[in-house]
Amino acid sequence: MSYQQPKFRHPSLPVNDLGYTRADYEGAISTLCAGCGHDSISGSIVRACHELSLEPHKIAKLSGIGCSSKSPTYFLGKSHGFNSVHGRMPSVVTGAAMANRDLLYLGVSGDGDTASIGMGQFAHAIRRNLNMVYIVMNNGCYGLTKGQDSATADEGSASKKGDPNPFGAIDLPGLALQLGATFVARSFSGDKEQLVPLIKAAMSHRGFALIDVVSPCVTFNNNSASTKSYEFVREHAEATGTVDFVPMREEITTSYEPGHSQEVTMHDGSVLRLRKMAEDLDPFDRGSAMMALEASRSSGQILTGLIYMDKDSADLHEVLNTSRRPLNTLAEEDLCPGDKVLQNINQSLR
Amino acid sequence: MKSLESINEFVIKFANVNGTGSASANNLFAKALFRMGLPVSPKNIFPSNIQGLPTWYEVRVSEKGYLGRRGGVDIMLSVNPQSMPQDVREVEPGGYFIYDSTKPLDLRLHRKDINIIGIPLTRICNEEYEDPRQRQLFKNVIYVGALAALLDIDFAVLTELVADQFKGKEKLVLPNIHALELGHQYVKANLDCPLGIRVRKSDKVGDKILLDGNTALGLGAIYGGATVAAWYPITPSTSVVDAYERYAKRLRIDPGTGRQNFAIVQAEDELAAIGMVIGAGWNGARAFTATSGPGLSLMSEFLGLAYFAEIPTVLFDVQRAGPSTGMPTRTQQSDVLSAAYASHGDTKQVLLFPSTPRECFDFGALSFDLADRLQTPIILMTDLDLGMNDNMSDPLEWDDERKYDRGKVLTAEDLDNMERFGRYLDVDGDAICYRTYPGTHPEKGAFFTRGTSRDEYAIYTERGEEYEKNMLRLLAKWETIKSYVPRPEIIRSEQQTEMAVLYYGTSEEASREALDYLAADGVHLNAMRVRAFPFNDEVEQFMADHEQVFVIEQNRDAQLRTLLMAEFELGPDKLKSVLCFDGTPISARNIRKQILMHLPGYNVTPLRRERVVGQGE
Ligand SMILES: Cc1ncc(C[n+]2csc(CCOP(=O)(O)OP(=O)(O)O)c2C)c(N)n1
Ligand code: SF4
Ligand SMILES: [Mg+2]
Numbered sequence: 001m002s003y004q005q006p007k008f009r010h011p012s013l014p015v016n017d018l019g020y021t022r023a024d025y026e027g028a029i030s031t032l033c034a035g036c037g038h039d040s041i042s043g044s045i046v047r048a049c050h051e052l053s054l055e056p057h058k059i060a061k062l063s064g065i066g067c068s069s070k071s072p073t074y075f076l077g078k079s080h081g082f083n084s085v086h087g088r089m090p091s092v093v094t095g096a097a098m099a100n101r102d103l104l105y106l107g108v109s110g111d112g113d114t115a116s117i118g119m120g121q122f123a124h125a126i127r128r129n130l131n132m133v134y135i136v137m138n139n140g141c142y143g144l145t146k147g148q149d150s151a152t153a154d155e156g157s158a159s160k161k162g163d164p165n166p167f168g169a170i171d172l173p174g175l176a177l178q179l180g181a182t183f184v185a186r187s188f189s190g191d192k193e194q195l196v197p198l199i200k201a202a203m204s205h206r207g208f209a210l211i212d213v214v215s216p217c218v219t220f221n222n223n224s225a226s227t228k229s230y231e232f233v234r235e236h237a238e239a240t241g242t243v244d245f246v247p248m249r250e251e252i253t254t255s256y257e258p259g260h261s262q263e264v265t266m267h268d269g270s271v272l273r274l275r276k277m278a279e280d281l282d283p284f285d286r287g288s289a290m291m292a293l294e295a296s297r298s299s300g301q302i303l304t305g306l307i308y309m310d311k312d313s314a315d316l317h318e319v320l321n322t323s324r325r326p327l328n329t330l331a332e333e334d335l336c337p338g339d340k341v342l343q344n345i346n347q348s349l350r
Numbered sequence: 351m352k353s354l355e356s357i358n359e360f361v362i363k364f365a366n367v368n369g370t371g372s373a374s375a376n377n378l379f380a381k382a383l384f385r386m387g388l389p390v391s392p393k394n395i396f397p398s399n400i401q402g403l404p405t406w407y408e409v410r411v412s413e414k415g416y417l418g419r420r421g422g423v424d425i426m427l428s429v430n431p432q433s434m435p436q437d438v439r440e441v442e443p444g445g446y447f448i449y450d451s452t453k454p455l456d457l458r459l460h461r462k463d464i465n466i467i468g469i470p471l472t473r474i475c476n477e478e479y480e481d482p483r484q485r486q487l488f489k490n491v492i493y494v495g496a497l498a499a500l501l502d503i504d505f506a507v508l509t510e511l512v513a514d515q516f517k518g519k520e521k522l523v524l525p526n527i528h529a530l531e532l533g534h535q536y537v538k539a540n541l542d543c544p545l546g547i548r549v550r551k552s553d554k555v556g557d558k559i560l561l562d563g564n565t566a567l568g569l570g571a572i573y574g575g576a577t578v579a580a581w582y583p584i585t586p587s588t589s590v591v592d593a594y595e596r597y598a599k600r601l602r603i604d605p606g607t608g609r610q611n612f613a614i615v616q617a618e619d620e621l622a623a624i625g626m627v628i629g630a631g632w633n634g635a636r637a638f639t640a641t642s643g644p645g646l647s648l649m650s651e652f653l654g655l656a657y658f659a660e661i662p663t664v665l666f667d668v669q670r671a672g673p674s675t676g677m678p679t680r681t682q683q684s685d686v687l688s689a690a691y692a693s694h695g696d697t698k699q700v701l702l703f704p705s706t707p708r709e710c711f712d713f714g715a716l717s718f719d720l721a722d723r724l725q726t727p728i729i730l731m732t733d734l735d736l737g738m739n740d741n742m743s744d745p746l747e748w749d750d751e752r753k754y755d756r757g758k759v760l761t762a763e764d765l766d767n768m769e770r771f772g773r774y775l776d777v778d779g780d781a782i783c784y785r786t787y788p789g790t791h792p793e794k795g796a797f798f799t800r801g802t803s804r805d806e807y808a809i810y811t812e813r814g815e816e817y818e819k820n821m822l823r824l825l826a827k828w829e830t831i832k833s834y835v836p837r838p839e840i841i842r843s844e845q846q847t848e849m850a851v852l853y854y855g856t857s858e859e860a861s862r863e864a865l866d867y868l869a870a871d872g873v874h875l876n877a878m879r880v881r882a883f884p885f886n887d888e889v890e891q892f893m894a895d896h897e898q899v900f901v902i903e904q905n906r907d908a909q910l911r912t913l914l915m916a917e918f919e920l921g922p923d924k925l926k927s928v929l930c931f932d933g934t935p936i937s938a939r940n941i942r943k944q945i946l947m948h949l950p951g952y953n954v955t956p957l958r959r960e961r962v963v964g965q966g967e
Contacts, residue, residue: 028809057796060633060788073798073810080788082632083800084625085655091580091622095629095637096788098578098613103633103789121625124618316615323609327577328634328787332754334611335575337601339748345569346745349559350385 017053025050027077031070037189037215037230038068038137042075044192045106045135048199049076052247059104060096064089064118067144068110068137068215076106087118090125093132094316100326101317104203105132112142115151115170126179129207131315133199136172136210137189139217140228147220158225172212173307174293177286182313183209184289186304188233189216194305200245201306204266207313214302238296240305241277246270266311274306283308351463354424354444355546358388358413362425365437366490369401372429375490376407378511379497380740383411384560385507387552391417391859393739393935398585398678404433413552417742418860421937424547427493429471434459446545448493448500467541469496474532488529495533502544504551505534559707559745563736564640566707567666568593569746570714571638572601575754576664578637579614580626582645585678586734587668590640620645624652624665631662632799634759634787636718638664643672643685646692653727654693655801657824660774660783662721662757666714669733671933680933681734683855684905689729690883690913696821698828700835701883702730703854707743709881710736713836722757724831725782733904735856735935758784765794773797773808774820781827828884835882838889841865843874848897850876851928851945854910857902857936864941871942873949875900880910885917893918900945902928904936 013021025046030039049059056078063069065086072081084092093105114122114136125134140153149157152172153165173184183205187195195213202209214233216222222229227236248269261275264284274283280295282288289308296303323330354360364379366372373394380392391410397403410420425446428437434449434456441447443463449455451468460466475489498505509527516522537543567590571579581591595614602611617623623639630637641649646667656663669685671677692699700720704713710732717728758778765771765786771794774783786795797808803817804810811817843865853861858879865875878892893899893914901911908927914920928944930936946952 055792057789057792062629078793078796080786080796081798081800082629083798083802084628085651085801088621088625088652091617091625092629092632094615094622095578095580095626095631095635096633097629098615098626099630099633099635099637100787100789120618121622124622128615317613320613320615321609322613323604323611324607327611327613328630330575330577330611332575332752334604335577335602336573336748339750341601342569342573342746342748346557346559349561350557 016050018055020050020053020056022046022050024078025056025076027072027074030074032067032074033219035218036067037139037213037217038071039074040189040192041135041137041195041213041215042071044195044199045075047192048196048203051196052200052203054104054203058102059106061106061108062089062093062096063108064110064113065144066110066113066142067217068139069108069113071137072108087113087116088121089113090118090121090130090134094125094128094130097130097132097316098322099328101131101322101324102326107132107134109134109136110143111136111138111140111150111152111172115172123175123179126176126181126208126210128316129180129182129313129319131206131208131317133202133209133211135199136212137215138172138212138228139215139221140226141217141221143217143220147217154227157227158223159221160223162225164225171293171297173210174290176210177290177293177308181210181308182207182310184308185210185306186212186214186302188214188237188304190230190234191237191304194239194243197243197245198306200247201243201266201272204245204268204270205309205311206267207310207315233302236300236302237304238301240281240283240292240303240307242275243306244273244275246273264309264311272306284310352444353465353546354442354446356424357548357550358411358552360411360424360547361420361422362409362411362427363423363437363440364407365426365428365430365433366405366407367430367432368396368399368403368405370490371487372405372407372490374515375494377740378491378508378515379494380409381560382498382503382507382511383409383549384555384742385511386504386549387555388413388549389415389417389554389742390560391742393419393735395934396679404430411549413554415554416859416863416938418858418863419935419937420863421939425545427497429489429493438464446547465545467500469493469533469536469541471496474536478532488525491526491529492533495530496537497533498530499534499537499543500541500545502548502550505530555742557745558742560740561707561743562589562738562740563704563707563710563732564589564668564738565593566710566743566746567640567714567730567732567737569597570711570717572597573711573748574636574715574718576636576638576718577612578626578630578635579612579639580617580623580630580637581614581639582617582620582623582641584642584645586670586738587640587642587645587666589738590666590668620648621652624649624663627663627665628652628656628661631656631721636664636722638666638717640666640668642668642670644675646685646689650693653699654695654697656727657693657697657699658695658801659799660725660785661799662725663727664717664721665727665729667729667731668737669731671931677933679734681856681935682904682931682933683731683733683857684909684931685731686903686905686909687907687912689731692729698884700724700726700728700831702728702836703881704730704732705736705855705858705879707736707741708746711746716836719755720834723755723782724827724834725757725785726827726831731855733856758782760784760786760790760795762791765791770807771795771797772806774804774823775806776823780830781823782830832884832886835884835886837886838881838892839879840888840892841877843869843876845874847874847876849874849900850878850892850896850898851900851902852878852880853902854880857904860936860938860941861902863938864945867938867942868945871946871952873945873952875945883913885914890918893920893924897924898926899924900926900928900948902936902941904930906931
């Protein structure tokens with residue numbers, strides 16, 4: 001069961017440019033297990049959308065099947081949502097995005113939903129550079145079917161059941177880079193300070209933006225032998241640097257020591273300020289990003305933060321040269337060539 | 351031996367090798383007869399292969415207007431030594447076997463009861479052309495020229511056609527006409543012509559057109575307002591999206607910006623293709639996919655979602671011979687059951703059965719109105735025979751006053767003026783609920799679409815009563831749907847009868863012809879062509895009105911008959927099957943024979959005893 005969140009508004013809650021409080025971006029009360037990483041990610045999505053002053057109804061949230069895929073019910077209650085079938089959210093987003101290019105598409109998936117059953121669709125959405133934010137709530141297991149190892153579980157990692165996983169893990173950011181993703185980041189559900197600006201940046205990015213968020217499953221995979229537990233991730237997370245997101249309309253005031261920071265303007269005019277970036281990572285160079293991921297992995301660490309971004313890429317609509325007016329707003333006069341044309345066609349068939 | 355004689359009524363078959371460019375020459379032949387005012391029905395019989403295997407092109411010519419397969423071959427034009435033994439055997443007694451006599455005919459192939467006519471096609475060709483590619487291509491054109499002399503085809507019509515065919519490539523016109531003349535002159539100089547079978551100008555074509563069903567469907571999607579097409583290549587459906595794309599690039603480019611008022615996505619597989627269609631339909635665009643059996647199987651899970659979550663979805667299924675990869679380039683009507691009940695759980699899907707290109711166009715466009723109005727998948731069931739062959743058809747028409755029916759969609763204003771929006775609330779009592787597109791209103795109208803059970807306000811619930819209520823509403827909607835889908839076409843026999851035939855899709859032409867044969871045998875039958883599932887009241891009434899109904903279809907398991915029995919709870923005695931599933935279109939002779947075999951007193955011996963009923967001949 002899910003319940004509608006009580007809409008109690010404290011008078012002193014901060015409002016954004018649209019006059020909305022954070023509560024306006026919340027959804028139904030979560031029915032996930034207490035302490036589940038997925039709920040924290042939902043909280044970060046709420047915070048990012050509120051702080052960005054996004055109009056909730058201009059966002060469409062879509063998911064597959066799993067505990068993670070249930071979470072869109074628990075944020076953005078004023079947005080249309082679509083809980084589709086297991087592993088197939090990317091295709092539904094592709095169609096939706098073709099129909100209306102003006103909405104912001106937020107896809108939420110799990111590691112089972114993405115790295116197993118949905119691997120093909122995930123890969124092809126990346127390849128087409130579909131304009132969407134794709135968040136994987138990655139707990140290394142199938143939460144909803146009671147904790148089986150997933151394809152992102154590390155080799156040797158053991159869930160509560162106790163058997164070490166014999167197979168190597170699929171690293172989603174690494175795979176996404178390989179497939180040509182134009183925005184790749186990783187974060188941790190327990191690190192909102194890092195995750196919120198990354199979500200904002202992903203939402204400003206034109207093209208496919210992946211955030212792989214390690215999100216512990218407290219019920220099945222948060223034990224000491226698991227590499228997706230809160231404890232393990234806290235100890236082994238290694239950030240590429242710090243990302244600050246400055247929305248388009250805010251003036252940039254602070255300045256930083258050169259060399260340590262870098263500013264990039266996104267295609268919508270917002271600015272990303274990257275601070276304390278790792279010496280050996282150039283997040284605008286795919287090769288460098290791949291090397292950094294690999295170096296971190298082989299030293300047993302989990303690389304988090306912004307890993308790669310190509311801010312000038314063409315998304316699927318640009319490639320197809322589709323009308324700037326959303327296709328779902330076109331009517332008979334735009335779409336139907338009329339009888340006269342048809343009579344000419346008939347004539348050519350005689 | 352008595353040679354067959356006929357004017358304007360015959361079957362001719364071309365035996366070729368695929369990949370040798372015979373298709374355009376064969377087309378030229380059929381179109382020439384069409385332009386002489388003769389109804390023609392050409393059918394390609396081709397392998398799932400790109401080059402080197404046998405392929406046939408069978409043309410029914412019938413001034414009486416019979417467009418189905420008759421069965422049997424009167425004239426065989428054979429340029430493929432590989433298939434010659436089989437081709438010789440197929441010729442009707444008294445018929446004509448025309449072959450390339452550059453090499454002498456194998457003595458074992460000789461038949462005394464047919465006319466064997468040799469034309470040294472390869473020799474004529476080799477004497478005229480140096481280039482091997484030219485030799486291959488023009489050989490085909492030469493035999494068309496030869497046929498023109500043998501059948502008395504108006505040569506001027508042929509030359510005019512060549513000029514039309516190569517409009518824009520004028521350099522090719524003269525060489526092609528020259529090749530036609532080579533064949534024509536050889537026959538005139540060396541053979542008795544015309545044959546006993548020949549053609550004469552007629553006026554039985556009127557304003558009809560020659561068009562394949564897939565192109566008509568692509569055009570139907572353009573006129574029906576489809577903006578999103580998602581697909582994965584599969585024979586015989588590929589040319590639907592090809593046609594849509596070809597016409598969209600001509601007719602759907604925004605004049606101001608040069609941008610496309612459509613989006614075509616070649617998906618990674620059929621699961622993704624139907625997922626895209628559902629995503630687009632959910633978001634208020636008209637979207638479709640085209641596929642065949644294997645793709646339909648893959649789409650099954652998603653079709654259940656679209657049924658249950660009530661999302662407009664359009665799917666064109668161009669059927670081919672299954673199961674599995676089956677005979678991928680042969681025709682069948684064998685996806686009926688898997689489409690009608692596609693997906694797990696209690697599902698029922700709306701099916702449309704066009705039987706002509708004109709109906710492909712009409713039903714293709716109609717699919718989008720129905721999907722929006724009924725908020726459910728619409729599966730249009732055509733097949734390889736209709737989809738990939740040129741069929742003579744009524745011309746296409748569009749009423750410029752027609753408006754798209756976008757169904758029950760609420761605007762921001764509607765939402766402002768209402769109490770509480772419930773996505774699955776049956777407000778009007780027709781079991782069709784109101785929906786909203788994403789992004790409509792800042793505060794109202796948002797809901798969660800899901801494949802899980804939910805209440806009338808789209809809130810997740812596992813309460814059995816709520817689930818059951820919703821499932822019953824879907825059943826009530828099924829009743830509503832009956833009044834929206836195309837009605838059957840009923841033809842009454844001139845004599846009072848308790849017996850009838852029922853057919854659908856591409857069995858129409860052969861069935862109608864068989865009815866004429868049967869009437870001549872003294873067997874009178876009423877006829878109904880079913881055009882949609884769910885079956886509407888007229889179908890039910892017709893079934894009730896007859897003692898015995900022969901259900902004619904092109905599959906092994908009598909799938910539509912099963913559907914009729916399930917939906918109307920009819921006993922098996924009332925419905926008898928007339929089947930053909932060898933991958934060729936059903937023929938009139940076959941239908942006649944099978945019906946007579948069911949009737950006491952008409953003991954017809956099957957032509958080939960070792961084969962069960964249901965085989966084409
Ligand atoms: C076609 C299909 N197969 C299997 C399932 C059962 N199933 C539901 S959720 C799930 C795994 C979910 O794992 P993940 O995506 O990692 O989400 P989590 O629950 O861990 O957040 C499976 C296998 C299904 N719903 N559909
Ligand atoms: S089972 Fe695991 S993933 Fe699912 S809600 Fe509980 S903690 Fe979260
Ligand atoms: Mg998981």
